[in-house]
Amino acid sequence: MISKKLDYTVLIIAVLIFLLLQLPHFGQIQYPFRLLGTWFHEMGHGLTALFIGGDFKYLEIYENGGGVAYFTLTNKFISIPSGKALAAAGGLLGPAIAGATLIISAKSTKYAAILLRILTAVIIISLLLWIRSFWGIIVLGAFAIFFIGVTFLKNKKVEVITVLFLGLQSILSTYLQIDYLFTKQFERNGTIHISDTQAIAENSFGTYWMWGTFILLISAFMLWKSIRFYFKR
Numbered sequence: 001m002i003s004k005k006l007d008y009t010v011l012i013i014a015v016l017i018f019l020l021l022q023l024p025h026f027g028q029i030q031y032p033f034r035l036l037g038t039w040f041h042e043m044g045h046g047l048t049a050l051f052i053g054g055d056f057k058y059l060e061i062y063e064n065g066g067g068v069a070y071f072t073l074t075n076k077f078i079s080i081p082s083g084k085a086l087a088a089a090g091g092l093l094g095p096a097i098a099g100a101t102l103i104i105s106a107k108s109t110k111y112a113a114i115l116l117r118i119l120t121a122v123i124i125i126s127l128l129l130w131i132r133s134f135w136g137i138i139v140l141g142a143f144a145i146f147f148i149g150v151t152f153l154k155n156k157k158v159e160v161i162t163v164l165f166l167g168l169q170s171i172l173s174t175y176l177q178i179d180y181l182f183t184k185q186f187e188r189n190g191t192i193h194i195s196d197t198q199a200i201a202e203n204s205f206g207t208y209w210m211w212g213t214f215i216l217l218i219s220a221f222m223l224w225k226s227i228r229f230y231f232k233r
Contacts, residue, residue, distance in 0.1 A: 011230070014164040018172065031065075035139045036166075037095060037173035038067040043126060044094020045069035049087045053077040059126075061136030066188070081203040088199035089215070092174070092181070096219040099171025100226035102163050107230050109156040112163040119166070120147040167226070174219040181212035 053076035
């Protein structure tokens with residue numbers, strides 16, 4: 001476990017770093033973390049499709065920070081409409097789930113080190129199997145190298161700070177893309193696409209704004225519970 005004093009010190013540092021990355025004059029620093037947030041989102045889509053019996057083909061991350069995951073679904077375990085709804089929700093909740101897990105792991109130096117290595121391994125696997133875009137390969141490759149470097153330092157405090165920052169960045173990326181949660185459709189390369197929340201609504205019930213609200217509340221709950229757990233004695 002980490003001492004109470006170190007708890008607050010590490011969390012304050014992580015929050016300050018996160019706020020720094022949101023200031024408008026630090027766009028170049030923010031950029032790679034925007035792409036990392038996109039990676040969490042698209043991996044959420046693809047891995048969800050994989051877990052429910054589909055096939056995760058590949059994902060692309062674009063220079064403007066957007067991305068798309070390509071996958072196919074079958075009715076092996078659940079119906080196709082239910083699979084589409086779950087895969088869409090997986091992309092929206094993926095960053096929150098990953099972020100909460102990282103924050104919780106930071107309570108222990110041992111588990112923080114384990115989660116950092118797991119995250120690094122998942123990034124490397126995604127580079128080998130799924131990422132098929134120049135910007136995705138460059139940025140995620142750089143993150144993988146950086147995380148490997150952090151593990152070689154064998155400094156527990158640095159590992160905890162890194163895991164906490166990544167957890168906050170991941171879970172709060174939902175709120176940085178709040179407009180998307182309440183968007184019914186958008187344009188990409190001259191083609192109109194439905195949003196993830198609209199995809200959930202079309203394949204289950206309700207409206208896109210209802211699901212946007214639900215995703216937002218779930219993400220806030222995960223953030224609150226993970227931070228509460230982090231400070232629990």
